[in-house]
Amino acid sequence: MIEPKLPSTCPSCSEPLRVSQLSCPECQTQVSGNYPLPALLRLSKEEQDFIIQFFLSSGSLKKMAQQMGNSYPTVRNKLDDLIEKVKQLIPDEE
Template identity: 40%
Template sequence: MKREVLGNCPICQNETKITEIYCKKCETTIKGEFELCKFCRLTKEQQYFVEVFIKNRGNIKEIEKELGISYPTVRNKLDDVIFALGHKVDKTSINQKEVLEKLSNGEISKDEALKLLNE
């Protein structure tokens, strides 16, 4: 059974630290306090979204299909991951040209376009 390191404490949700690393081959043990990578701190749902995003090469339409979610939901999930990785997310600046292009290409509905332009 494969166990993964928990990025956050299951009790208090605070970030965890790794204090020991062990090599099964040479039996070396290293003790100390080690930071986890940013991606280890993502929730399982966020990690799955990143995997789907990469697999589909960022093609929003394909991500919508695979996950069965709408364009705005894909954008929100992507914003959540960006924020979780420690970057600023400016949700107020929706690119109007991008929204209109997606509407023109049939990638989003008229209602989704209106919702995005009014955010």
């Protein structure tokens, strides 16, 4: 069974969605507020999968390139693009 993907953008205007409620299925406790989605949840499924694969390969781009059937420079460029995208999603901590 395929689990539905948590939407991260509004289907009407494409603006980022925010979390407004969480609930516990066990005790029915509900927490309400207005919270931004974590940066990694705002990435596409493909980008999330790439990060998971990077983690599972112990950060070895060479190993990832072999598994993906791509060249090392292609995988390195994809990682660099993803790093830049994540930097855009994380607010400055200054």
